[in-house]
Amino acid sequence: MALAVVFVKATWEPWALAVVGSAVTAxxxxxxxxxxxxxxxxxxxxxxxxxxxxxxLVPNLRRVES
Known part of the structure; x- marks a missing residue:
């Protein structure tokens, strides 16, 4: 979840990645x-x-600029 909230700009893609990551972890x-x-x-x-x-690697995901 930190990936979707802290490290990547807040759009729907990081949240989808967080859900996929949770499923993969399980x-x-x-x-x-x-x-x-x-x-x-x-x-x-x-x-x-x-x-x-x-x-x-995913082009639509952009890191948060500090």
Whole structure:
């Protein structure tokens, strides 16, 4: 959610990306439960590391200028 509120200009695209990221995190959590032992916060960390790359690659998403 911080991606949609703090780091990217407030339009509908970052909110859609936040919803997709939440769904992907849930799927990664389920997958990691089946593959390995304790999951802890690894799905959130992995998703958070991937999202800035997606923001950089998608042309409609622009970072907030400071």
């Amino acid at each position: 799927l990664v959590t389920v997958w990691m439960h089946h593959v390995s032992g304790p999951v802890y916060t690894w799905p959130y960390i992995l998703t958070t590391c991937v999202m800035p790359v997606i923001v950089y």
